[in-house]
Amino acid sequence: MKASLNWIRTYADLPQDITAEQLAHDLTMQTVEVEEITNPADLVEGVVIGRVVTVRQHPQADRLVVCDVDIGQGTTSQIVCGGSNLYENEIVVVAPPGVKVRWHGEGERVELSAAKVRGVVSYGMICAAGELDLEGLFPPSEDEEAEIVDLTELFPDAIPGQPVADVLGLDDLIIDINNKSLTNRPDLWGHYGLARELCAIYGGTLHPFPSIEIPEGTSDYSVEIVDEDRCFRYDAVVFEGIELRDAPFSMRKLIWSVGMRPINVIVDITNYVMLATGQPTHAFDESHVSNGIRVRTAHEGEQLELLDGRHLTLSPTDLLICDGADKAIGLAGIMGGAHDSILPETKDIVLEVANFEAISLRRTASRHHLRTEASIRFEKAINTQRCDLALGLTYQLMAELQPTARIVAAGTHRVRETEAIEIPVSLHFLNVRSGHTITADDAINALEPLGFDVTYDGDDTLNVSVPSWRATGDVDIKDDILEEVCRMIGYENFEYKPPVITLDKPIRQLAKESERAIREFLAFRAGLQEIYTYPWVSDAFINIAGDHTDTLIKLASPPSPDRSYLRGSLIANVLEASVLNSRYYETFGLFELTQVFSQGAVSPSIEEEKLPRQERHLAIALAGVLPFLLFRRLKGILAQLPRFGRFEGWEFKQSGDKMPWADRNAWLKIVNDEGDELGSLGLLSPKATEESGLRIPCLALAEINIEKLVPLQSRDNLYRRLPQFPLVEQDLSIVIDEDVSWAQIYEAVANLVHDAKFVEEYRGEQVPKGKKSLMFSFRLGSDTGTLTAEEIEKLRNRLIKKLRYTLGAEMR
């Protein structure tokens, strides 16, 4: 929302020397966030008044003229111009060389220099409104194509060479306030409210609001509020004998400077009143309103065409302004109807000043995607008393600007008034909660300039009466009073105070620590990169991962139509991320640890709330060239994870169903002691690899349900005594049947040797078909002494014999 400091000053005595920076800072610190402060005079910096002395045809161009213009420099300046409305003695707006203008009202501003235009030198430019961003203030007439700004009528006494900013009175500070920070302050949506706030900040004096009493002796006008829950007050006033013309320049300028468009005197008065008081008003053409006003809810399917040309189909949740014949003439508090608002031929008007219930009005505005200056204000909840301010100001302006107009009828229907709120606040409360020393005088000095009435009982209690303009939901409890006092004192004036805290319990969160250890192991030891992905998954990748959509959660309005499901596993997202990265890397490893969702009815807090199943999963993807090596690398990482992640161990086992995405020859499940499945790992199948568009040979994937892991208090292994005598390192190559597994070999040798380790497998010419060669290493040692060569040989032979008997192994 924009506000003019000049306008605010008409209601308040404020220090004259407030700078834009200071104003932005003070308002931001104490009240609302100021986004920007601008001065409209900057639009015409260096631009001066000119008087056209002569106008002659350009020798080379039909559409151009050459003017001699007096810009107050003794001699006239020659300016080439394309304006269609140039005449001698015209008062115009001249941009001399060096000034920046927007050529033809388009693009960025560029600096003018004296330059030849079709052979004739032009010393500057006679400006059209658009070239100085003034088109809102000087709207081009419809039939003129190349119209320059003509000030002859408005400012006949303007002196050539005078700065245009001075003549137009543009020097002002326009404060642009962040709308979001005004959400709870309906009183600040008008200049009078801002004037009050600035008086409180700067210690200025607020003038009484300019208004005049309703004239006596006007006949009753019928006003009926049918839906009393949604309209609390409605005043209608009929004016006869309107002369529709432009509002005075000073009014148009104020309306324009805060970002609205001046239209005609009646519409401008209604807008001016809204901008001054924050209370929207509206004017209907009286000849279209028969027998008074009715405020009622719409019928199902009822139609209304709005001022902006939109056709609405309404429902009983919408509130309508109708005439006495029940014809809809406006959507209450949002926008007037197209056919019954002010029209070019309007002679008599019905002026509406009303108060509508905020929430339902907001629902209507949202449903029809209508956000107007009026609806934005009404939806913040306005006090009913503000109607009086708006009426008073309207009477005054009408008397001033439409002296021929007469009030012929007026009517009002009042359902209820905004009630004052009384809040007792203790000084103790203010002091303890702020941490700042606040006396009764401090509190009173902070509150009274804002319009609060405060009485102090001399002991500990302040009785605070909230003014009606703050009593519509903004201030209703003592904490609100605390905030008012604190922000007026200024938080920047608060000292730092250490809190009194009891260290009553040590904090130990094993699951949290384990999760961090898992991430750090994967990143720092296993060399994987952590990624974040979105919770919504592409349909294509859900398909490839083989997730069943019937158990997935769906978004009502997803970010894109093919990403409506939330992840039920992490495989799809991690696969998609791998495909993306395969464009740039041949080998890489990544992981994600986050929540996945599936249908369910879980109540984490209260019975009534049933949420889907939400569990934390970990997924890992390794990309590379050699499939089985890749699988083994992944298995190696996973084998070490429990120890480094500090949770109870797990085993690998081929059980249950293969994962849909996995290669039929390379998949395993991860199970705990009880055989419960914790996760799985596998090689991405050739089919899934092909379908996903992966640009690298292969990918190994794993997914684990982190919530099923049992974190440990500390690492769970026991110390192993160091050997008294040195161990000797040995290895052995054996030839065995293809179907004998390493696990079987390990089991056979485990209690005969120390540290049996798989080294490599070999199949080839030297190995008979149906067999494989396998090499493993181990260590031998004794508790009674260093082994001799003979003893080593004896132990090796025992090993070989056992392998031969149990597994049919031969030495290579």
Place this chain on the structure above:
Amino acid sequence: MRDQLSEIREKGLEAFATAETSEKLESLRQQYLGKKGVLTEILKGLGKLSHDERRQLGQLANEIKRLLLQAIEERKEELLDKASFLELQPDLTIPGIGIAGGGLHPITQMCYDLNDAFRSLNFEIFSEDEITSELYAFDYLNFPPDHPARDTMDTYWLKGTEDKRGAKRLCLRPHLTGASVRYLQQHGAPARFVYPGTVFRNESTDARHERAFYQYEALIVDRDFSFSSGLLLVRTILEKVFGHDVPVRMRAGFFPFVEPGFEIDMQCSVCDGEGCHVCQDVGWIEVMPGGAPHPNVLRAAGLDPDIWSGFYINIGLDRLVMMRYEIDDVRLFRSADLRFLEQFK
């Protein structure tokens, strides 16, 4: 024979002193002092000599042997001093061999930095599920139904629940604050905890706006907790994160779930408050909203607002990380693009 010995001495000393390698030195040692070495041969021949001569020449030969051995040792040490494993001077500008590189997401890193800071102040870490209900996301947080503030957080509702109300209307959480009510309902007061996590908004995205982003909230609920203490808490945390004192300021701000509400700014670290393009010439950067939990929120959490009060802050981690590394597009965080993520090891 005497001449032979002195020749051996001269030639031997000369040969040892100039031997180029330790292998050469070893072969020279063999040549002179080995089983069949020249000196050994001479010593073998001593037996044929007279007793006196044998004694004299034996002494001489042993003296020469000692000299030669000493020369070998000296040369050995010389050679070792000059020795290198590398025959040629390698190009030492060739880079070292890297270790396998992985890393945590830069937001995880920032989150852990904050966790460490808060843990040192005895805060607990709490995680709420990402799917919640309107009850916890809005109703409990003092957002009146259809209040405009609900619009500032466009929410992803779950299909099939979007037309319901309260506990039955489910969504991806639009902010974290609802988690505080869950925690307080469960654990009561006093309480001191942080609750980081991802939140979701149904918005259009650009370099500064995202649909999913990471927030970090902290809440203290205690008896008579003051704003002055809250301000100190904020300052302490920022100091721990940035490693030096960071001036902060607190100003009025409106959020339905706090009363009063603040915006907390930190002094721009690029210009030290002088004003620059990063802070848009203000000298301050908005880092977090904060405030005292609204009495209605405390009531929703089952706490008596006349007894309990508190202080809450919400830190947008995406933004903080963007500032830390001068990242210009927020969407990179969830792009899973390793070319980006690898930069934050």
